[in-house]
Amino acid sequence: xxxxxxxxxxxxVTMDGARRILDADVLIEDGRIKKVGRSDSRTVGQKxxxxxxxxxxxxxxxxQAHIHLCQTLFRGLADDLxxxxxxxxRIWPLEAAHTEDSIHASAMLGAAELLLGGTTAILDxxxxxxxxxxxxxxxxxxxxxxxxxxLMDAPSxxxxxxxxxxxxxxxxxxxxxxxxxxxxxxxxYCFAPRFAPSCTGPLLRAVSDxxxxxxxxxxxxxxxxxxxxxxxxRETGHDEIAYLDSVGISGPRTALAHCVWVDQDGIARxxxxxxxxxxxxxxxxxxxxGVAPIPEMLAAGCRVxxxxxxxxxxxxxxxxxxMRLAALVHKPRLGxxxxxxxxxxxxxxxxxxxxxxxxxxxGSIEAGKRADLIVLDLDGPHAQPEDGGADLVSRVVYSARxxxxxxxxxxxxxxxxxxxxxxxDLSKIRATANREARRLRRAAGIDG
Amino acid sequence: xxxxxxxxxxxxVTMDGARRILDADVLIEDGRIKKVGRSDSRTVGQKxxxxxxxxxxxxxxxxQAHIHLCQTLFRGLADDLxxxxxxxxRIWPLEAAHTEDSIHASAMLGAAELLLGGTTAILDxxxxxxxxxxxxxxxxxxxxxxxxxxLMDAPSxxxxxxxxxxxxxxxxxxxxxxxxxxxxxxxxYCFAPRFAPSCTGPLLRAVSDxxxxxxxxxxxxxxxxxxxxxxxxRETGHDEIAYLDSVGISGPRTALAHCVWVDQDGIARxxxxxxxxxxxxxxxxxxxxGVAPIPEMLAAGCRVxxxxxxxxxxxxxxxxxxMRLAALVHKPRLGxxxxxxxxxxxxxxxxxxxxxxxxxxxGSIEAGKRADLIVLDLDGPHAQPEDGGADLVSRVVYSARxxxxxxxxxxxxxxxxxxxxxxxDLSKIRATANREARRLRRAAGIDG
Numbered sequence: 001x002x003x004x005x006x007x008x009x010x011x012x013v014t015m016d017g018a019r020r021i022l023d024a025d026v027l028i029e030d031g032r033i034k035k036v037g038r039s040d041s042r043t044v045g046q047k048x049x050x051x052x053x054x055x056x057x058x059x060x061x062x063x064q065a066h067i068h069l070c071q072t073l074f075r076g077l078a079d080d081l082x083x084x085x086x087x088x089x090r091i092w093p094l095e096a097a098h099t100e101d102s103i104h105a106s107a108m109l110g111a112a113e114l115l116l117g118g119t120t121a122i123l124d125x126x127x128x129x130x131x132x133x134x135x136x137x138x139x140x141x142x143x144x145x146x147x148x149x150x151l152m153d154a155p156s157x158x159x160x161x162x163x164x165x166x167x168x169x170x171x172x173x174x175x176x177x178x179x180x181x182x183x184x185x186x187x188x189y190c191f192a193p194r195f196a197p198s199c200t201g202p203l204l205r206a207v208s209d210x211x212x213x214x215x216x217x218x219x220x221x222x223x224x225x226x227x228x229x230x231x232x233x234r235e236t237g238h239d240e241i242a243y244l245d246s247v248g249i250s251g252p253r254t255a256l257a258h259c260v261w262v263d264q265d266g267i268a269r270x271x272x273x274x275x276x277x278x279x280x281x282x283x284x285x286x287x288x289x290g291v292a293p294i295p296e297m298l299a300a301g302c303r304v305x306x307x308x309x310x311x312x313x314x315x316x317x318x319x320x321x322x323m324r325l326a327a328l329v330h331k332p333r334l335g336x337x338x339x340x341x342x343x344x345x346x347x348x349x350x351x352x353x354x355x356x357x358x359x360x361x362x363g364s365i366e367a368g369k370r371a372d373l374i375v376l377d378l379d380g381p382h383a384q385p386e387d388g389g390a391d392l393v394s395r396v397v398y399s400a401r402x403x404x405x406x407x408x409x410x411x412x413x414x415x416x417x418x419x420x421x422x423x424x425d426l427s428k429i430r431a432t433a434n435r436e437a438r439r440l441r442r443a444a445g446i447d448g
Numbered sequence: 449x450x451x452x453x454x455x456x457x458x459x460x461v462t463m464d465g466a467r468r469i470l471d472a473d474v475l476i477e478d479g480r481i482k483k484v485g486r487s488d489s490r491t492v493g494q495k496x497x498x499x500x501x502x503x504x505x506x507x508x509x510x511x512q513a514h515i516h517l518c519q520t521l522f523r524g525l526a527d528d529l530x531x532x533x534x535x536x537x538r539i540w541p542l543e544a545a546h547t548e549d550s551i552h553a554s555a556m557l558g559a560a561e562l563l564l565g566g567t568t569a570i571l572d573x574x575x576x577x578x579x580x581x582x583x584x585x586x587x588x589x590x591x592x593x594x595x596x597x598x599l600m601d602a603p604s605x606x607x608x609x610x611x612x613x614x615x616x617x618x619x620x621x622x623x624x625x626x627x628x629x630x631x632x633x634x635x636x637y638c639f640a641p642r643f644a645p646s647c648t649g650p651l652l653r654a655v656s657d658x659x660x661x662x663x664x665x666x667x668x669x670x671x672x673x674x675x676x677x678x679x680x681x682r683e684t685g686h687d688e689i690a691y692l693d694s695v696g697i698s699g700p701r702t703a704l705a706h707c708v709w710v711d712q713d714g715i716a717r718x719x720x721x722x723x724x725x726x727x728x729x730x731x732x733x734x735x736x737x738g739v740a741p742i743p744e745m746l747a748a749g750c751r752v753x754x755x756x757x758x759x760x761x762x763x764x765x766x767x768x769x770x771m772r773l774a775a776l777v778h779k780p781r782l783g784x785x786x787x788x789x790x791x792x793x794x795x796x797x798x799x800x801x802x803x804x805x806x807x808x809x810x811g812s813i814e815a816g817k818r819a820d821l822i823v824l825d826l827d828g829p830h831a832q833p834e835d836g837g838a839d840l841v842s843r844v845v846y847s848a849r850x851x852x853x854x855x856x857x858x859x860x861x862x863x864x865x866x867x868x869x870x871x872x873d874l875s876k877i878r879a880t881a882n883r884e885a886r887r888l889r890r891a892a893g894i895d896g
Binding site for chain 1: 521523524527528529530531534557558560561564565730732733734735736737738739762763764765766769772773775776777779780782783784785787788789827828829830832833834835839842843846847849850851852874877878881882884885886
């Protein structure tokens with residue numbers, strides 16, 4: 001891991017403060033970007049491993065700030081269902097049937113897809129049990145991840161997943177002690193209450209305190225559906241965003257997935273408190289939830305990131321598909337000029353970094369940051385012509401595909417080279433995933 | 449071309465009347481599917497070329513019933529612009545600047561993308577000049593295409609593209625005589641008035657007659673924006689769909705792209721007359737046009753196909769991206785159960801075949817039909833697990849990507865093998881496309 005790495009000859013979309021696009025080399029040492037610019041033998045101490053990036057495009061790795069790796073094995077098992085059936089008949093029973101082995105297999109499959117598709121960092125919500133097995137998978141496969149055990153203590157939860165608050169919080173704290181900062185800081189813990197209706201007020205308040213004490217972030221869902229909004233209103237008397245704020249779930253160290261049903265007051269509150277909103281456009285369409293008012297949130301100064309959510313409601317974990325859809329989906333309502341490509345690429349890089357509390361460490365290609373980089377081959381006909389004035393950022397957002405990713409570096413380590421995962425055996429991941437998916441399906445009593 | 453071809457060992461999504469999914473071989477002779485089932489040496493006369501499809505998925509080739517190949521070179525030159533600026537500042541000047549060489553290059557680039565991504569047949573609208581050059585490209589590269597010269601005779605059109613009706617119709621008839629049925633029937637002509645506001649009533653009536661006489665279809669845009677609707681209403685006193693009908697642009701041999709702004713009367717009329725609607729969800733989002741009421745049209749019995757439209761308003765020509773979006777985009781309005789995967793795959797295969805007037809020839813894998821087939825490798829982690837009950841059609845619509853296409857057969861000819869285009873040199877296509885795009889941009893006075 002200590003040998004320097006040189007990406008030579010690529011075109012860099014740096015996402016630095018000036019949003020510069022440069023023809024430059026990137027020198028990486030000890031997991032960090034040492035230099036962006038022309039590198040010759042004199043400027044390099046130890047001879048680096050060199051990857052020829054001539055003709056290729058280098059981006060900061062994409063960051064997806066809302067993923068459920070534990071659901072990757074449920075892909076395709078819950079399509080075209082109403083949200084109620086989706087949760088009650090599929091997601092709850094399948095999550096309850098998880099074992100350490102299936103959690104590990106699910107994380108490996110999802111992380112492999114993410115890395116091969118150019119996502120280098122995620123914010124992940126696991127299920128209530130076996131979260132350590134997900135961290136073990138993430139440790140070995142090399143993805144940067146902030147992950148947490150799901151918390152569900154309210155009486156309304158299905159028995160198979162409900163846990164008493166004290167036990168759930170103790171396990172969370174133990175996991176935080178074990179994993180927060182592990183793998184040289186690449187892995188971090190988050191406290192992850194499922195969503196307001198599944199948690200009691202005391203649990204949410206305790207989560208806020210624990211996260212504060214441990215320097216961890218809070219990761220939850222908010223305002224995904226009108227039903228959820230109405231439930232919170234009925235049970236607490238508050239709008240959901242205001243309620244979450246009242247129990248301490250707000251601010252720069254909080255990431256709220258979805259935020260589809262947020263009014264002007266809610267948007268103003270999110271902006272004022274610098275709470276991170278995670279836009280999940282595919283998931284919000286597939287479950288029929290709606291389209292989040294992201295352009296309004298950006299205009300109000302909100303922090304916004306993007307995410308694929310879990311495999312059963314997407315069904316890909318594809319940062320490029322989410323970027324493209326985030327650019328497209330708001331235009332019918334607000335006009336074709338909203339959410340231009342450059343803005344969307346910010347959400348998928350800098351916005352994600354900020355949601356993970358890592359804006360000083362990742363999200364752009366600048367000397368001193370951790371080396372999370374992806375290298376794209378945009379020579380395919382779908383991303384051509386390149387030389388007629390087409391903007392490179394537009395090509396990345398509207399034309400590029402996950403399959404265009406050639407090389408991926410996370411924390412200075414080559415995890416994908418020439419489109420091949422280097423940190424795990426993909427055929428073994430596939431075989432294990434299929435075996436565990438069969439077992440889960442039987443255990444959950446699902447006919448397919 | 450006479451040597452038989454055998455696709456051995458794949459899993460077939462046949463799209464036949466019973467929507468069977470079979471483990472079977474496909475034997476192809478003289479451009480047609482000879483047999484679907486177990487083939488052994490005794491059932492085959494001449495020893496066939498064999499492609500081992502073990503572990504792979506075989507589909508009917510996707511059909512996209514609204515494409516502008518002449519715009520492929522404009523990809524990325526017109527992003528995040530209002531529709532008025534998009535047309536007036538970019539599309540009109542660029543189309544006017546086309547030469548035979550640039551039309552050919554644009555068609556080759558687009559056709560290469562389409563074939564590599566699993567689209568085997570298209571309905572194409574060219575610009576007003578050099579349509580023969582597009583047919584020459586289509587003839588050589590091997591895509592199945594129905595294409596037509598764009599007709600724009602109304603005084604409101606930009607001078608650089610406007611043509612007198614008689615000259616435009618004479619050239620159309622000449623092109624029809626030359627290309628309708630060429631390449632063994634693989635190429636066909638369509639009459640292609642741009643859209644109602646760009647054409648005079650007499651031209652539209654003449655188009656209807658000419659198409660009838662020559663057995664060709666009519667391909668136009670309809671009801672894409674409220675502005676268009678209002679213009680037609682003001683100028684003709686009719687709703688657009690009713691107006692088109694009154695001049696003979698309706699019925700099974702007509703394909704209307706978009707149909708975003710159609711009310712219940714319009715839907716009933718489209719259904720009654722069996723007019724083909726072409727759903728272009730990415731384009732309708734990117735230009736801010738809206739979301740077409742496709743589920744309502746399907747419920748009313750309308751014929752519906754899908755299409756990517758042109759590269760500048762998408763920016764891909766990707767049948768898988770359009771299928772996925774067609775499945776997702778209607779759910780927030782009508783619920784997650786609308787537009788299930790199986791229905792969407794019908795639009796992209798059988799629906800497209802019908803829009804092209806080729807329902808007896810393509811759109812499904814059945815003995816006797818032309819051999820337009822694609823072979824997918826769904827082993828990638830984004831389409832796994834496969835063996836937990838996930839439905840194969842759901843995997844194709846929600847998870848599969850254009851990049852998963854391994855082999856493509858059109859009219860019995862292998863046009864893509866192992867992901868490589870066999871009928872043209874992709875690096876030459878790219879180089880020519882870039883050279884012509886540079887020239888077009890300068891000629892159109894576009895700064896990029």
